[in-house]
Amino acid sequence: MKHDLALMMALPNESKGLFEQEHINVHYSGIGKVNAAFKAFDVIQKTGCKTLLNLGTAGSSRFNAHELVEVSRFVQRDMDVSPLGFAVGVTPMDHDYPSGIDLEPYFKHLPQGICGTGDSFETGIPKVDCNLVDMEGYAIAKVCKKLGVRLVSVKYITDGANDTAHLDWEANLLLGAQKLLVLYKSL
Known part of the structure; x- marks a missing residue:
């Protein structure tokens, strides 16, 4: 798989330099759906x-916390056009992917999850059906689907998406980078 694969992460904080020390090329998108979509297309x-x-x-x-979860579906947790009669998470007039994007599982040993993507750092219960949250995944998934590229997405759970999430996220980055590197090397 590695010969036709590109690796993308949001921030250098998520790799802690460990991937670079192993001479693994990482493409960083920056935070949020717009940055992620642009970088995915570019890569x-x-x-x-x-x-x-x-x-x-x-x-x-x-x-x-500290668990690796493979994403089986991405939804938009911040798409809210409910005043026009659409359910939260549904993109109006998007006939291909109105409410979510399914991914084909790759890592059979990892638990599977539905990831809600939004341009906010979630600290509460999302309004859409999801069991983990990020800020880039849905955008990457949509670009990949439109360009016919397979997306495999694995998330390291850093926090409980609650009122201490910002502190837990920062504290758990190094362990997350270590676990993600081991997973990458298993390919």
């Missing part, structure tokens, strides 16, 4: 990859 165009591997961090009130 796919420049590398010609057949698979984009997205490794990163997420919060979850369902999965345990």
Whole structure:
């Protein structure tokens, strides 16, 4: 898989330099859906990859901290056009992916989760059906689907998506980077 694969993460904080020490090329998108969509498109165009591997961090009130979870579906937790009669999470007039994007599982040994993506650091219960939250995944998934590139996404759970999430996220980044590196090396 590695020969036609590109690796993408949101921030250098998520790799803690460990991937670079192993001479692994990481493409960093920056925070949020717009940055992620632009970077995913750019990486796919420049590398010609057949698979984009997205490794990163997420919060979850369902999965345990320090657990690796493979994303089986991405939804938008901040898409809210409910005043026009649409359910929260549904993108109006998007006939291909109105409410979510399903991914084909790759890592059979990892638990599977539904990730709600939004341009906010979630510290409460999302309004959409999801059991982990991030800030980039849905955008990456949509670009990959539109360009016919497989997306595999694994998240390290850093926090409980609660009122201490910002502190837990920072404190757990190094352990997350170590676990994600071990997973990457297993490919």
